Amino acid sequence: MPRTLNTLAERAAAATPQAVARRVRGLSDRAVAWAFISPTIVLLLAINIFPLVWTIWLSFTNYRANRPNAPVRWIGGDWYTDILTNPDIWVAMQVTARFVIASIAIQTVLGFTLAWLIDRRFRGHGVWTTVILLPMMLSPAVVGNFWTFLYQPQIGLFNYMVSFVTGVPPSSFQMLGDVTLSPWAIVIVDTWMWTPYVMLICVAGLRSIPEHIYEAAEIDRASAWRRFWSITLPMALPFIMLAVLFRGIENFKMFDMVNLLTGGGPGSTTEVASITLKREAFEKWRTGYSSAFAIILFVTVFGLANIYVKALNRVKQR
Amino acid sequence: MAEVRLEGVTKRFGATVAVADLTLPVGDGEFVVLLGPTGAGKSTTLRLVAGLERADAGRVLIGGRDVTRAPPVERDVAFVFQQFALYPHLSVYDNLAFPLRAPARRTPADVVDRKVREVAALLRIESKLANRATQLSGGQMQRVAIGRALVRSPAVYLMDEPLSSLDAKLRAELRLELQRIQRDLGATILYVTHDQTEAMTMATRIGVMDRGRLVQLGTPRQIYEDPDDTYVATRLGQPAINLLPARLFEGTPMPRGTATVGARTEHLRITRATKGHAAGRVRWIEHLGDQNHLHIDVGAHKIVTLAEPDAGIDVGDPVDLALVGALWFDAAGARIRAGA
Numbered sequence: 001m002p003r004t005l006n007t008l009a010e011r012a013a014a015a016t017p018q019a020v021a022r023r024v025r026g027l028s029d030r031a032v033a034w035a036f037i038s039p040t041i042v043l044l045l046a047i048n049i050f051p052l053v054w055t056i057w058l059s060f061t062n063y064r065a066n067r068p069n070a071p072v073r074w075i076g077g078d079w080y081t082d083i084l085t086n087p088d089i090w091v092a093m094q095v096t097a098r099f100v101i102a103s104i105a106i107q108t109v110l111g112f113t114l115a116w117l118i119d120r121r122f123r124g125h126g127v128w129t130t131v132i133l134l135p136m137m138l139s140p141a142v143v144g145n146f147w148t149f150l151y152q153p154q155i156g157l158f159n160y161m162v163s164f165v166t167g168v169p170p171s172s173f174q175m176l177g178d179v180t181l182s183p184w185a186i187v188i189v190d191t192w193m194w195t196p197y198v199m200l201i202c203v204a205g206l207r208s209i210p211e212h213i214y215e216a217a218e219i220d221r222a223s224a225w226r227r228f229w230s231i232t233l234p235m236a237l238p239f240i241m242l243a244v245l246f247r248g249i250e251n252f253k254m255f256d257m258v259n260l261l262t263g264g265g266p267g268s269t270t271e272v273a274s275i276t277l278k279r280e281a282f283e284k285w286r287t288g289y290s291s292a293f294a295i296i297l298f299v300t301v302f303g304l305a306n307i308y309v310k311a312l313n314r315v316k317q318r
Numbered sequence: 319m320a321e322v323r324l325e326g327v328t329k330r331f332g333a334t335v336a337v338a339d340l341t342l343p344v345g346d347g348e349f350v351v352l353l354g355p356t357g358a359g360k361s362t363t364l365r366l367v368a369g370l371e372r373a374d375a376g377r378v379l380i381g382g383r384d385v386t387r388a389p390p391v392e393r394d395v396a397f398v399f400q401q402f403a404l405y406p407h408l409s410v411y412d413n414l415a416f417p418l419r420a421p422a423r424r425t426p427a428d429v430v431d432r433k434v435r436e437v438a439a440l441l442r443i444e445s446k447l448a449n450r451a452t453q454l455s456g457g458q459m460q461r462v463a464i465g466r467a468l469v470r471s472p473a474v475y476l477m478d479e480p481l482s483s484l485d486a487k488l489r490a491e492l493r494l495e496l497q498r499i500q501r502d503l504g505a506t507i508l509y510v511t512h513d514q515t516e517a518m519t520m521a522t523r524i525g526v527m528d529r530g531r532l533v534q535l536g537t538p539r540q541i542y543e544d545p546d547d548t549y550v551a552t553r554l555g556q557p558a559i560n561l562l563p564a565r566l567f568e569g570t571p572m573p574r575g576t577a578t579v580g581a582r583t584e585h586l587r588i589t590r591a592t593k594g595h596a597a598g599r600v601r602w603i604e605h606l607g608d609q610n611h612l613h614i615d616v617g618a619h620k621i622v623t624l625a626e627p628d629a630g631i632d633v634g635d636p637v638d639l640a641l642v643g644a645l646w647f648d649a650a651g652a653r654i655r656a657g658a
Contacts (some may be wrong), residue, residue: 215370216403220466221391222420230416234407318449 049305059292066285079292088268089276089293095183096272098252103187103194108244110191111198112236118199118205129203136196144260147189151175151261182270183263194250198243205239206232238316245308254299273297319508320381320394320473322367327376336362340376340528344474347504349497351517353553354527363527364476367508369393369422381473384550391421397469398477410462411447414438417470417544434550437465442498457488457515468499474506481516493519506570514554518542526550548651551580557611557622559645564596566616570641573654580645583624587640588612588631596636603633614639 059079063072083089091286114132118125135143150158151174159170175185219228255274258264264275271279277297281290322344334456337359344350352360365371367378369390378386385393396417404413414434418425425433438444441461446454451462460480467475470536477496481489497520500507511517515523518538525535526549534546538554545551551559572579591597598616605627614621614637621639625631646654 210401210403212399212401212403213405216399216405216466217416217420218370218390219368219395219397220417220420220470222416223422224418230420231405250614 030297055291058288059295061288063288065281065287066286075288079289080296082289083293083296091268092271092273095268095270096274097253099183099187099254099270099272100248102183103190103251104244104247106187106191107159107195107198107247108240111195111243112202114195114199114242115202115206116232118203132199133196137194138193140193140256141260143189143193144257148176148261151185166295176262177266179266179269182266186258186261186270188260190251193257194247198247201225201243201246202236205236206286208239209235238312241308241312241315245305245312248299248308249305319346321348322474322506322508323377323379324363324367324573325377325379327366327373327378328362329359329366329371330374332557335530337366337373340530340532342525342532342535344506344508346506349500349509349519349520349522350506350525351509351511351523352525352527353511353514353517355512357529358527359530360512360527361478364397364478364508364510367393368395368397368476370397394473396468396470396472396475398460398463398475398480400479400482401462402483404459404462404466406450406452407453409447410438410443410449410451410454413451413462414447414465416471417466433469437469440468441465441495457482457492457584460484460488460492464496464499468503477507477509479511480509482511482513489513489516496520514556518554524554526553543654544655545580545645547654548563548578548580548647551645551647551653555582557583557624560621560623561647562616562619562621564646566619567639567641573646573656575648576654577648577649578647578651579641580647581621581623582642584643585642585644586621586623587642588614588623588625588629589638589640590631591636591638598637600631600633600635600637603631 051146060074060076061072062075062227064070064316118129118132150156153159153171153174158175159173162168162173163170174183175181201301213231214227217231222230253274254272255278258270258272258275262270264271264279273293277290280286280293322342324340324342327337327340328335332531340359340363342350342363352358352363354360366373367380369392371389373386376386377384380393380395382494405416408416411434414437415430417472418430418433433533434447435444438447441464443458443461443465446458446462451459454462460483464477464480467477478535481492484492493516496507499505500520509516509520521538523535524538524541526533526541528549536544541550542554545553548561552561560581562579562581564579567579583622598614598621600612601615601620604611604613608627610625610627610629612621612623612625612631615637616624631637648654
């Protein structure tokens with residue numbers, strides 16, 4: 001049919017009420033498409049792109065947000081060299097790395113184990129899946145709040161449960177105030193909250209393995225352990241790696257839980273990179289400095305994620 | 319190689335009876351094909367022999383040993399799945415080696431290597447040994463699946479419609495190959511299919527199944543020429559046998575009680591009606607190159623038969639039918655074997 005889209009649009013425009021028609025008539029399909037997506041693009045630019053570009057610019061200046069009227073001077077890469085040679089920053093990165101590695105390791109093992117158990121499809125597994133998912137549904141602020149109560153040495157449930165199991169007196173240790181225990185306090189809360197997430201992704205991975213592969217292995221006289229090691233794990237590996245990627249990026253940036261539970265303390269023992277960033281930006285008001293640090297963190301995550309995704313794609317090639 | 323016997327085996331899935339009181343002897347070195355439509359219980363029977371399903375009643379014997387309660391690992395069977403079921407994350411070599419490496423008593427690495435290469439050569443896939451199992455064509459994947467069964471030299475091979483996912487040309491090639499392998503190895507094979515060509519060309523005996531029951535067991539010749547009922551008669555023959563009411567052939571002598579006449583192409587003589595009232599009229603002709611399928615209307619009934627391309631019969635021609643040694647069935651569909 002020799003009808004162009006423009007003609008269709010014009011006919012549709014001709015059929016609309018007078019007032020609307022006057023505005024709409026003559027608008028090409030392309031113009032209408034732009035009209036639909038422009039609010040989203042404006043929002044994206046305003047909230048994502050503009051702040052990023054602005055931060056990059058700020059990182060090369062000496063701007064301080066609490067002195068808006070002071071003269072703004074371009075100082076080039078001074079902040080960057082400052083940060084990369086500052087030993088305190090490296091300590092913060094180490095704390096972050098240790099936290100990320102510990103929490104990811106525990107969550108992955110626990111998450112996969114739970115996923116494997118759920119995949120046995122025992123009676124009532126649907127109910128149990130929902131129960132396990134509940135921690136993930138809660139708001140981090142709420143979680144941080146009530147875990148602070150749970151961690152109270154005298155009245156908190158956590159110390160009580162530990163003493164119930166190990167016999168150590170409940171007031172003898174303090175999760176949130178102690179130098180060695182505080183990082184583990186955060187790891188525990190993060191694991192409690194996000195293991196269900198890893199579990200979900202692993203369940204998807206396990207369900208993707210067709211039943212007849214297991215049957216073939218059974219016929220080939222592979223033991224249950226052998227089937228798990230040679231079939232289940234390798235075939236679920238891409239999904240496990242994906243879960244690790246998501247959790248890794250999230251935990252690298254983690255701010256809310258740490259801030260709520262320990263605020264970075266005691267001292268700097270739980271001062272992860274995001275806490276340092278917050279302190280520099282909103283306590284010391286060194287806006288230019290913290291902008292540079294934010295950019296460095298962004299590039300680090302981006303770079304590491306890129307390397308990881310390449311490895312993931314190679315695994316998925318099979 | 320060993321014989322397989324199923325004695326009175328029954329398998330239920332909830333309220334459905336998948337296999338009902340099945341007794342099937344498979345001799346050592348025999349190629350038995352289970353033929354039937356979807357839902358006949360063929361695959362379930364195969365899985366019962368493999369140990370992937372547990373029988374509710376009856377016995378399964380392999381090589382004289384009662385394995386009804388035994389898991390697959392103790393049965394020494396190999397299974398070729400319809401969907402290939404290759405291990406996707408392993409290479410072709412590792413797929414073929416898996417059955418030899420998997421069991422508790424491991425085979426030495428050099429023996430594994432020798433057997434894998436032997437089987438790969440037999441199936442002509444040596445050039446693909448390094449490929450990932452998924453980087454193969456359908457025919458190559460099925461060869462690997464068959465190879466994985468061959469590498470073990472089991473007591474019996476179980477094949478569940480292994481050729482149904484392949485195109486016609488590949489199917490023809492692999493049919494010949496499977497027959498060659500069976501002859502060379504003297505293997506006992508229990509083969510499931512709904513394709514009658516595979517059944518006719520490969521089987522030493524065919525077991526026709528219908529809704530969980532074994533209806534007839536016999537050589538392809540017997541099933542084709544001497545079916546026990548109309549159901550079995552319709553299983554083999556291309557085009558399918560024509561089942562017509564007996565009253566259409568009132569002049570022809572037939573046994574008492576005949577209600578249905580089964581006429582294959584070789585039982586029908588079609589001649590162009592030159593004079594007077596004709597029995598039927600040619601409604602349509604399908605030209606297949608080497609032969610024509612004639613679709614003939616006889617009153618309200620339709621007949622499909624073969625004819626030579628140069629038979630001189632065209633669409634719309636009136637034709638006469640003559641019966642030569644047809645099959646007689648009673649009102650219930652059972653075969654009447656008495657002489658006419």
